[in-house]
Amino acid sequence: MQVEESISCPYCGQEFGLVIDTSVGLQRFTTDCEVCCRPFEVVVESEPGEILSLDVLGN
Numbered sequence: 001m002q003v004e005e006s007i008s009c010p011y012c013g014q015e016f017g018l019v020i021d022t023s024v025g026l027q028r029f030t031t032d033c034e035v036c037c038r039p040f041e042v043v044v045e046s047e048p049g050e051i052l053s054l055d056v057l058g059n
């Protein structure tokens with residue numbers, strides 16, 4: 001089950017939407033900011049259909 005969550009880039013502060021697969025309990029992945037194109041790490045804890053916590057980690 002996928003949920004769209006809005007996150008803020010740790011570098012430029014731009015908010016944008018990210019689609020999270022909530023069937024995975026805990027996931028950690030790298031994504032690129034849509035605006036400044038810098039990669040950053042996202043850590044998501046979720047239950048199916050619901051995001052429990054979402055952390056954005058810059059370098």
Ligand SMILES: [Zn+2]
Pocket residue numbers: 009010011012013014033034035036037038
């Ligand atoms: Zn950015």
